[in-house]
Amino acid sequence: MIVAVVGGGQLARMMAPAATALGITLRVLVESEQASAALAAHEIVVGMPSDPDAVRRLLAEPRPDVVTWEHEHIPAEVFAACAEAGVPARPDAGALLHAQDKIAMRTRLDALGLPNPLWCEVASLEDVADFLAEAGGRAVVKTARGGYDGKGVRVVTHPEQVADWLEAIGDGGPRLLAEEAVDFDRELAIQVARRPSGEIRTWPVVESIQRDGVCSEVIAPAPGFSALAQREVEHLAEVIATKLDVTGVLAVELFQAGERILVNELAMRPHNSGHWSIDGSVTSQFEQHLRAVLDLPLGDTTPTAAVTVMANVLGGAREDLPAALAQVTDPRAKVHLYGKEVRAGRKVGHVSVTGDDVDEVCRRAVAAAAIVRDGL
Amino acid sequence: MIVAVVGGGQLARMMAPAATALGITLRVLVESEQASAALAAHEIVVGMPSDPDAVRRLLAEPRPDVVTWEHEHIPAEVFAACAEAGVPARPDAGALLHAQDKIAMRTRLDALGLPNPLWCEVASLEDVADFLAEAGGRAVVKTARGGYDGKGVRVVTHPEQVADWLEAIGDGGPRLLAEEAVDFDRELAIQVARRPSGEIRTWPVVESIQRDGVCSEVIAPAPGFSALAQREVEHLAEVIATKLDVTGVLAVELFQAGERILVNELAMRPHNSGHWSIDGSVTSQFEQHLRAVLDLPLGDTTPTAAVTVMANVLGGAREDLPAALAQVTDPRAKVHLYGKEVRAGRKVGHVSVTGDDVDEVCRRAVAAAAIVRDGL
Numbered sequence: 248m249i250v251a252v253v254g255g256g257q258l259a260r261m262m263a264p265a266a267t268a269l270g271i272t273l274r275v276l277v278e279s280e281q282a283s284a285a286l287a288a289h290e291i292v293v294g295m296p297s298d299p300d301a302v303r304r305l306l307a308e309p310r311p312d313v314v315t316w317e318h319e320h321i322p323a324e325v326f327a328a329c330a331e332a333g334v335p336a337r338p339d340a341g342a343l344l345h346a347q348d349k350i351a352m353r354t355r356l357d358a359l360g361l362p363n364p365l366w367c368e369v370a371s372l373e374d375v376a377d378f379l380a381e382a383g384g385r386a387v388v389k390t391a392r393g394g395y396d397g398k399g400v401r402v403v404t405h406p407e408q409v410a411d412w413l414e415a416i417g418d419g420g421p422r423l424l425a426e427e428a429v430d431f432d433r434e435l436a437i438q439v440a441r442r443p444s445g446e447i448r449t450w451p452v453v454e455s456i457q458r459d460g461v462c463s464e465v466i467a468p469a470p471g472f473s474a475l476a477q478r479e480v481e482h483l484a485e486v487i488a489t490k491l492d493v494t495g496v497l498a499v500e501l502f503q504a505g506e507r508i509l510v511n512e513l514a515m516r517p518h519n520s521g522h523w524s525i526d527g528s529v530t531s532q533f534e535q536h537l538r539a540v541l542d543l544p545l546g547d548t549t550p551t552a553a554v555t556v557m558a559n560v561l562g563g564a565r566e567d568l569p570a571a572l573a574q575v576t577d578p579r580a581k582v583h584l585y586g587k588e589v590r591a592g593r594k595v596g597h598v599s600v601t602g603d604d605v606d607e608v609c610r611r612a613v614a615a616a617a618i619v620r621d622g623l
Numbered sequence: 624m625i626v627a628v629v630g631g632g633q634l635a636r637m638m639a640p641a642a643t644a645l646g647i648t649l650r651v652l653v654e655s656e657q658a659s660a661a662l663a664a665h666e667i668v669v670g671m672p673s674d675p676d677a678v679r680r681l682l683a684e685p686r687p688d689v690v691t692w693e694h695e696h697i698p699a700e701v702f703a704a705c706a707e708a709g710v711p712a713r714p715d716a717g718a719l720l721h722a723q724d725k726i727a728m729r730t731r732l733d734a735l736g737l738p739n740p741l742w743c744e745v746a747s748l749e750d751v752a753d754f755l756a757e758a759g760g761r762a763v764v765k766t767a768r769g770g771y772d773g774k775g776v777r778v779v780t781h782p783e784q785v786a787d788w789l790e791a792i793g794d795g796g797p798r799l800l801a802e803e804a805v806d807f808d809r810e811l812a813i814q815v816a817r818r819p820s821g822e823i824r825t826w827p828v829v830e831s832i833q834r835d836g837v838c839s840e841v842i843a844p845a846p847g848f849s850a851l852a853q854r855e856v857e858h859l860a861e862v863i864a865t866k867l868d869v870t871g872v873l874a875v876e877l878f879q880a881g882e883r884i885l886v887n888e889l890a891m892r893p894h895n896s897g898h899w900s901i902d903g904s905v906t907s908q909f910e911q912h913l914r915a916v917l918d919l920p921l922g923d924t925t926p927t928a929a930v931t932v933m934a935n936v937l938g939g940a941r942e943d944l945p946a947a948l949a950q951v952t953d954p955r956a957k958v959h960l961y962g963k964e965v966r967a968g969r970k971v972g973h974v975s976v977t978g979d980d981v982d983e984v985c986r987r988a989v990a991a992a993a994i995v996r997d998g999l
Contacts, residue, residue: 248945264640267663268901270945270960270972287643289662448954525644526905529955529977538948547954551927551977569624569646572914578824578923579905584646596646601905601927 254317255282257585263287265534337494337540365427375406378425390421397460431502436520439484527555552601558612560596563620571619580615630693631658633961639663641910713870713916741803751782754801766797773836807878812896815860902975903931928977932988936972939996947995956991
C-alpha cells in the first residue's frame, strides 16, 4: 500500500512514523533532499508540484493507492495527472478549492448557512471604504490565495493600507476579501477526518494561542468549553467536511466571540492545531489522515490525557536543535524536531506535554519549547 | 545526531518513528534491502555484522554518535571496530555478554545474590542425569548461546533427549545449561532503561502470555500485581542494569511461582514484552532506548491507560498484511506491521489496545490480531 504526498514539509514528515507503523509506504514529492520530510519518508521524488516530470515520477509504478497533499498550493495539472494515472487525489480539486481560495470558502459557507464573519470581496479603494464603513471602521483584508501564518493578511482602518494589493489585482495578483475584525475572546480549532465512504470522526475542540499571527500554543481540549458547545462545533465541522466532500483530515479554525462561533480558515490536511494528537490522542491526525485518504476504518480520537498542550518551536538562538535533547530534562516533554535549517521565526519543531492541570502543563510545554529554541 | 543500529529486524524498524520525532538520524545495518527496518530507516548499510566492510560503512563519516544493537548476535570484531572508530558501543561487550550467554548470566546473577532458578552447566549425560535427580526428574536444558523464541530450549526428563546437543559441544557447539522446570503461575517481564550517566527508569511489570514458546500477548500492567511486588521487581531490574553496567533498554523476563520471582532471561534492547509502551506509555521503549544510548535525559514511563494489551501477529493465512487495515474496524486497535514477508509462525506485526477493563481489552487485542493474521 503506497500513499503519495505532495510537499516535503513537517506535515509530510510526521506522516512517516504513522505510515511505518501501519506498514504503508510513504512516497513524498520533496522540494529538495534537505526538505523536512526527505530523511523520514520511505521513498522520495525530488521536484516541485509544478514540474510535470516530478509528478510523473511520483505517480510511477508501483502506482500509489492515493495521492494527498501537505499544503494547498497544488496546480490543476497535478489533479489532471492523477486522473490520467487513475490514482485518486484526496482531497480532490473540488474540495481543496475551499482551502486554497478564501473567497470560494466564504461564498460556500454562506450558501450553507454556516457562521462566517461579515465579509465581502473587495476590488477597489471604494469597496474597502464601503466595507470599513459597514464594519465599524476596522477590517481584515486578505488575499484570497497564497497566505499563511499571518502572511497575506492586513488589519486596515484606511483603504490606502491595501492600495498596493488592489493595484496588483490588475497585474494578476490574487483577488482580495475584507472581513470584519472579529473582537474574539479566543481562537479555537477542530480537526475532523472523513473517508470517501462517509465515516467521520472529530477530535475535541482545542484552543489555539497565536503570537504575531503564528500559532504559539494549542491546549487540548479547549478549557471551559461545554459539552454542548463541543457538539455544536463538531456538527459544524462535520457539515463542512460532508458538504464540501472533504476526504482526509480537515482543520477548521474558529473565532469564539461571546456566544458566537465563527469560521476563520480551513485547512484540508493535518494542521498545526492538531499536532497535540500525536502524544495526546488514541489516534494522531497523521495516522487518521492516512487512514482517511486510503478509505480505511478511522481510529478512535479519544484523548489519552486530561489535557495536552503543544508549544511550537520557532527558529531562535539555537542552531543545532537535536543538541537541545540533552537540556530538556522534563520527562514528560515530548520533543518533535522537523530536521529543518533554523531561520528566525520558522517553525522548526514542537513540544507536547500531557497531564491533569492545564496551567502546569502549559507552563511545562512552553518552558521546554523555549529551551529547544534558545537554550538554557 | 546519528544512532547506528546493528540488525534490521522489527526492533530496529520501530526505533525509526522515535528517531524521526527526535530529529535523530537512524542508520541501520540491514541484512538485505528487504529487511523489516530497511524502508523505515533513515540511512541503511546492507551487510552482515560479521562483514568488516559493512561495519566500516556503518561507522563511516559522518560518524554515528553511538552504536547499538537490535539483537544479541554481535561478533567481538564489531566492538573492536567501534573502539577503533571512537564510537561508543551501548550496551558494551561486557554488559551484552549476559544477554548473549545464559551461563554467564546465571553465574553473574548468582554472584549478585539475585533470584535464579536452580541451574547448572551440563557437559555430559551424567551431568544431566545428576541435575535431573536433584531437580525432581524434569529440567529445561538450554544452549548457552543462540537460542530465541523457544529455539535452543528443551524440556527433558531423560539425559538422552539432549544427547545430540551434548555431542555437538565437542564439535564447537554451544555450551549447555540445565535449569529447574519452574512450575510457574505466570510469566512476567519488566523493562528498565539506564543511561551511562546513571539515570534509570522502569516501566510497570507486565504479564507475558506465551504459546508454543513464543510470546502471544502482553498485559500491562500485570493484573493483580501489588505495588509492593512492583517495587521489588523494579529494584531487581535496577540492580541488574546497574551491576551489569547495562546502557539502553534492558528487558528482564521473569517467572512468578507463588511468592517466588525468578529471572528467566535478559535482553539488552527493546523487547517484545515492551511493545505495549508505544501506545500505552508516555515514553515508548524505542524512544527510551535511543535516549539512553545517547545519554540523554530519560522520558516518563507512566502508562497512559489503565490497561494496555499487546497481541502479536504471527504469520498465518494472510499474505498481504496491509490489506488487513480495511478489515480491522475496532477504532482502538493500534495495528503495527513490520513489512516482513509472511512465513508461518514468524512475528510479522502486533496490535495494541488500551482501555479500562482488562478482559475486554484482551479480547479486542486478540480479535484484531487474529483478523490481521488470517482475515475475517
